[in-house]
Amino acid sequence: MKEGLIIKSTGSWYTVKSNDGVIHNCRIKGRFRMDGIRTTNPISVGDKVDFQEENEANVIVKIHDRKNYIIRKSSNLSKHSQIIAANIDQAFLIVTVNYPLTTTTFIDRFLAAAEAYRIPVNLIFNKIDRYRPNDLTRLGELKFTYEKIGYKCFEISAKQGTHLDIIREALKGKINLLSGHSGVGKSTLINAIQPGLDLKTGEISEAHSQGKHTTTFSEMFELDFGGYIIDTPGIRGFGTIDMEKEEMSHFFPEIFKTSANCQFNNCTHVHEPKCAVKAAVEIGEICITRYESYLGMIMEDENSKYRI
Numbered sequence: 001m002k003e004g005l006i007i008k009s010t011g012s013w014y015t016v017k018s019n020d021g022v023i024h025n026c027r028i029k030g031r032f033r034m035d036g037i038r039t040t041n042p043i044s045v046g047d048k049v050d051f052q053e054e055n056e057a058n059v060i061v062k063i064h065d066r067k068n069y070i071i072r073k074s075s076n077l078s079k080h081s082q083i084i085a086a087n088i089d090q091a092f093l094i095v096t097v098n099y100p101l102t103t104t105t106f107i108d109r110f111l112a113a114a115e116a117y118r119i120p121v122n123l124i125f126n127k128i129d130r131y132r133p134n135d136l137t138r139l140g141e142l143k144f145t146y147e148k149i150g151y152k153c154f155e156i157s158a159k160q161g162t163h164l165d166i167i168r169e170a171l172k173g174k175i176n177l178l179s180g181h182s183g184v185g186k187s188t189l190i191n192a193i194q195p196g197l198d199l200k201t202g203e204i205s206e207a208h209s210q211g212k213h214t215t216t217f218s219e220m221f222e223l224d225f226g227g228y229i230i231d232t233p234g235i236r237g238f239g240t241i242d243m244e245k246e247e248m249s250h251f252f253p254e255i256f257k258t259s260a261n262c263q264f265n266n267c268t269h270v271h272e273p274k275c276a277v278k279a280a281v282e283i284g285e286i287c288i289t290r291y292e293s294y295l296g297m298i299m300e301d302e303n304s305k306y307r308i
């Protein structure tokens, strides 16, 4: 019996890197039962597995417990979910203050989803070489807001190679998920960090990313200096998260912390009297854009299904 890490999944074959560094092609035998979720693929990249040789083929016999995983519905109507990746050590959201603008709504939804999935998350502000004074002011404000909450922020220029050593250091030895909407410089950054790392992200059409087709393909690329970057073609965000309205504040750390002082312990921080969160927003202790993102998310869908 050997132990290894899944680094590529095609849905029927799995590439496993065993602890001694050797690559094996494996299949699964029979059905793996997953607690609580119905999946079209029981194993994903990032999974740690046990495998053994049976009739001259490598067969995965056990999946180790996961510390986290991200899923998406295999189609809009389907109840089946697809596991995209497991055991993610950290996520990085690449954002730009301008060229193009990344909105705080987008940032906050991503951060909330990462919190919901229990994935530590950092922000990378890219294109600092292009910023004019106004943009730099905005950058300072955003950094202030997010660092105060506890999110680590990096300022880089992928194009000019500024501060990439710090990014390499942060990625090193970890399983990393890099996200960001189109045009923020994700491919440029990845190529600058490690030229020739041929990620496929971004090549898939919007229709695909909405999950109209089922794709079970995903891959992790090994960094020369240690660690992995997860490549999930066509997947930019985290997909759908099912949660109760009352739960949403758990995923805005500063709102959650402050809510301990609300009069009602089921306070939604919208209309209730003696709400500590609203009071904190009024005095600027909680950033108004964060509160607006929170409100936007709890208001939007009565069925408590959040697409992030």
Ligand SMILES: Nc1nc2c(ncn2[C@@H]2O[C@H](COP(=O)(O)OP(=O)(O)OP(=O)(O)O)[C@@H](O)[C@H]2O)c(=O)[nH]1
Pocket (backbone or CB within 6 Å): 126, 127, 128, 129, 130, 156, 157, 158, 159, 160, 180, 181, 182, 183, 184, 185, 186, 187, 188, 189, 201, 202
């Ligand atoms: N000035 C400047 N331009 C950058 C920087 N990083 C990327 N760009 C430019 O921004 C544009 C988009 O960069 P990409 O790396 O293709 O962005 P992406 O996020 O991979 O975009 P998709 O492929 O659509 O997902 C390109 O013209 C890059 O040259 C940077 O640090 N500074």
Ligand SMILES: [Zn+2]
Pocket (backbone or CB within 6 Å): 259, 262, 263, 267, 268, 269, 270, 272, 274, 275, 276, 277, 278
């Ligand atoms: Zn409240």
